[in-house]
Amino acid sequence: MTVRVRIAPSPTGTLHVGTARAALFNWLYARHCGGEFIVRIDDTDQKRSTSEYEENILGSLRWLGLDWDEGVEVGGPHGSYRQSDRFQRYREVAEGLVETGAAYYDDRPTDELEALRQQAQKEGKHPGHYIRRPEQSVTEGVIRFSIPQEGPIAFDDLVRGSVSFEPQDVDDFVIFRSNGTPTYHLASTVDDVDYRITHVARGEDLLPSTPKHILLTRALGAEVPVYAHLPLLFGIDGKKLSKRLGAASLATYEDEGYLPEAVFNYLSLLGWSLDGETEIFSREQAVASFDLIDVSKNPATFDPEKLAWMNGEYIRAMSTDHFSQMVRPHVEGAVGRELTDDEWSRFEEISELVQERTKLLPEAGEQVVFLFNDIESYDEKSWAKVMAKDGVTDILEAARGALAELTVWDKVSIEKALRAMIEELEIGVGKALQPIRVSITGSSVSPPLFESLAALGRESSLERIEIARGMLG
Numbered sequence: 001m002t003v004r005v006r007i008a009p010s011p012t013g014t015l016h017v018g019t020a021r022a023a024l025f026n027w028l029y030a031r032h033c034g035g036e037f038i039v040r041i042d043d044t045d046q047k048r049s050t051s052e053y054e055e056n057i058l059g060s061l062r063w064l065g066l067d068w069d070e071g072v073e074v075g076g077p078h079g080s081y082r083q084s085d086r087f088q089r090y091r092e093v094a095e096g097l098v099e100t101g102a103a104y105y106d107d108r109p110t111d112e113l114e115a116l117r118q119q120a121q122k123e124g125k126h127p128g129h130y131i132r133r134p135e136q137s138v139t140e141g142v143i144r145f146s147i148p149q150e151g152p153i154a155f156d157d158l159v160r161g162s163v164s165f166e167p168q169d170v171d172d173f174v175i176f177r178s179n180g181t182p183t184y185h186l187a188s189t190v191d192d193v194d195y196r197i198t199h200v201a202r203g204e205d206l207l208p209s210t211p212k213h214i215l216l217t218r219a220l221g222a223e224v225p226v227y228a229h230l231p232l233l234f235g236i237d238g239k240k241l242s243k244r245l246g247a248a249s250l251a252t253y254e255d256e257g258y259l260p261e262a263v264f265n266y267l268s269l270l271g272w273s274l275d276g277e278t279e280i281f282s283r284e285q286a287v288a289s290f291d292l293i294d295v296s297k298n299p300a301t302f303d304p305e306k307l308a309w310m311n312g313e314y315i316r317a318m319s320t321d322h323f324s325q326m327v328r329p330h331v332e333g334a335v336g337r338e339l340t341d342d343e344w345s346r347f348e349e350i351s352e353l354v355q356e357r358t359k360l361l362p363e364a365g366e367q368v369v370f371l372f373n374d375i376e377s378y379d380e381k382s383w384a385k386v387m388a389k390d391g392v393t394d395i396l397e398a399a400r401g402a403l404a405e406l407t408v409w410d411k412v413s414i415e416k417a418l419r420a421m422i423e424e425l426e427i428g429v430g431k432a433l434q435p436i437r438v439s440i441t442g443s444s445v446s447p448p449l450f451e452s453l454a455a456l457g458r459e460s461s462l463e464r465i466e467i468a469r470g471m472l473g
């Protein structure tokens, strides 16, 4: 049997971390088993679904490096993989279920149903408990699925083990609305049946829907897929993941300069681990050992700082050439123009040092803008902390003097000259070097100073020290 798994995003928002993790686990499982990964679009909510969101979602899946064998954009043997194209199919199924007696029309007004709900609640029963087939049948209204009242609805979840629901706790849910649209339950189940999905791996928040889907699948005479409910994601505050805590759309990670390999690696750890120990591993390693059965049922924590750390690890693992190439657009973005190859060689002089200090690609831009643009304004905090101090004028004058004498302008000579100056002034190294750093980079945080001076060049370095000295009066 070929494993067939799917992700079914609703294009009512951008691709968020939870759906991305579910997509990734499905993809890993498909690739591990030599199976098929299908991407379909759950757009039954036509008011909230947009093609922009769909593009965002598919773009982010591709950015993560996920490819799919069937589905939107790539096609496949099942016609359209967009639910809005299949309303007729869902209608036929719903009407067919009415014919076999598995479902019924219900035209009871909402207030009547509400009264039933409240009564159930008063009696401490599941709110949907009383919503059952009325005695009198009608031919219009919504179509409800009639829950068979025999035996528990039980299944073996690959993640959660054996799970069981009492039929009394599942209401006769709506499968088709009177406005001609299917509900999520119907559309999702019909798609899973029609597309011959063998394993449904999705977020645990959907667990309450599963007994409904199982009963529907049985009523359709199809084989029930294997379910795997993936653990919920929490933020570092222990609350369910919210936008504020880095659960924003995947596209923002791309914009912020995260590497897809790092995000892929990090997401794969949200509920799964390679060997309980190794945190950084390749896509191939993950594919080789991933199995849904190994997914933990404990909630996973999404920690943006850990993701940033991991991104830094991936950046450091790159060759310096590759790093230079990746970072160039970010540097040019920060500088505000394209750089000539000559200018770029200035960056390359210190690229290794920048690489070591970069967790996110755009940070590299900020670190080296000083190489290409005059300093328009000094970082206020740096100025207050470093420059507005006694003795800084003397330090800058001494530094300028020592550097001006150099005939060779490279790291070694610069370091030698400045260390000699420090000895002469009899002050601490930090105290002496920080004002020079602020003068030439505009900030007290920068790549290492001697190399920075070397890369900036003699003329600009001397000039900037002069300017800063002048500003001190």
Ligand code: GLU
Residues within 6 Å of the ligand: 007, 008, 009, 010, 019, 042, 188, 201, 202, 206
């Ligand atoms: N459209 C649903 C969602 O985005 C998919 C649920 C499912 O996987 O069945 O949450």
